[in-house]
Amino acid sequence: MTVRQSSKRRDPIKSEVRPKDPAAAKRPPAAPRRLKPAVVEEIFRRFHERDPEPRGELEHVDPYTLLVAVVLSAQATDAGVNKATRKLFAQASTPEAMVALGEERVRELIRTIGLYRNKAKNVVALSERLIAEHGGAVPPSRAALELLPGVGRKTANVVLNTAFGEPTIAVDTHLFRVGNRTRLAPGKTPLEVELGLEKAVPAAYARHAHHWLILHGRYVCKARKPECWRCLIEDLCPFEPKTPAPTA
Numbered sequence: 001m002t003v004r005q006s007s008k009r010r011d012p013i014k015s016e017v018r019p020k021d022p023a024a025a026k027r028p029p030a031a032p033r034r035l036k037p038a039v040v041e042e043i044f045r046r047f048h049e050r051d052p053e054p055r056g057e058l059e060h061v062d063p064y065t066l067l068v069a070v071v072l073s074a075q076a077t078d079a080g081v082n083k084a085t086r087k088l089f090a091q092a093s094t095p096e097a098m099v100a101l102g103e104e105r106v107r108e109l110i111r112t113i114g115l116y117r118n119k120a121k122n123v124v125a126l127s128e129r130l131i132a133e134h135g136g137a138v139p140p141s142r143a144a145l146e147l148l149p150g151v152g153r154k155t156a157n158v159v160l161n162t163a164f165g166e167p168t169i170a171v172d173t174h175l176f177r178v179g180n181r182t183r184l185a186p187g188k189t190p191l192e193v194e195l196g197l198e199k200a201v202p203a204a205y206a207r208h209a210h211h212w213l214i215l216h217g218r219y220v221c222k223a224r225k226p227e228c229w230r231c232l233i234e235d236l237c238p239f240e241p242k243t244p245a246p247t248a
Contacts, residue, residue, distance in 0.1 A: 044205035047212040054211035063138035063163035071150045076113040084110040095127035095136045122150030140164045167206035174217030181239040
């Protein structure tokens with residue numbers, strides 16, 4: 001009796017394919033590469049050389065007016081906030097005066113900026129809290145600041161840095177973008193970028209790193225079309241593709 005061979009032939013290609021390692025699929029992706037310390041040092045050396053004393057663009061005269069301005073700046077431009085606070089601070093530049101002014105009047109004075117109703121409520125409430133718990137002074141503590149109405153970690157970091165000289169870093173959308181594009185501190189959340197920058201920035205530049213990076217992101221390393229052709233650190237930045245200079 002003749003035994004017929006199976007018509008199915010062994011596929012030489014499939015036979016060479018090894019089954020996937022199930023453990024490999026569970027492994028987290030490799031962490032993004034950070035810049036070398038020498039490159040980071042050079043980046044901040046250049047920022048410092050160009051602008052040794054960077055300043056934020058929110059108008060204020062003391063820690064209290066700075067705090068109010070930062071609270072009002074959420075989802076609003078600095079220029080728009082400045083326009084509103086010029087009128088507001090002319091009538092109330094202390095916690096006591098702000099409480100006396102009242103929420104309705106504050107609302108009227110800042111109605112040109114976004115979310116003005118809730119912001120007016122927070123400004124009066126935080127002023128009441130400062131009077132009741134801190135003698136009308138702005139506390140130089142992140143924990144204490146974050147207990148105030150309308151104040152989160154980012155706002156607290158701005159106040160600590162600008163008003164009290166602390167080497168804190170407030171990560172807004174501009175700084176988040178710069179931290180990831182440049183690989184200075186890649187991260188998926190603002191907190192990851194903040195903590196990464198705290199480790200990466202050389203101590204000599206920590207005081208002003210916050211403003212250098214925010215201003216760089218606002219005016220050069222823009223979201224949709226970064227202006228790489230005029231970037232101070234273009235040769236050190238791994239971001240690709242670089243945006244060419246516009247042609248006439």
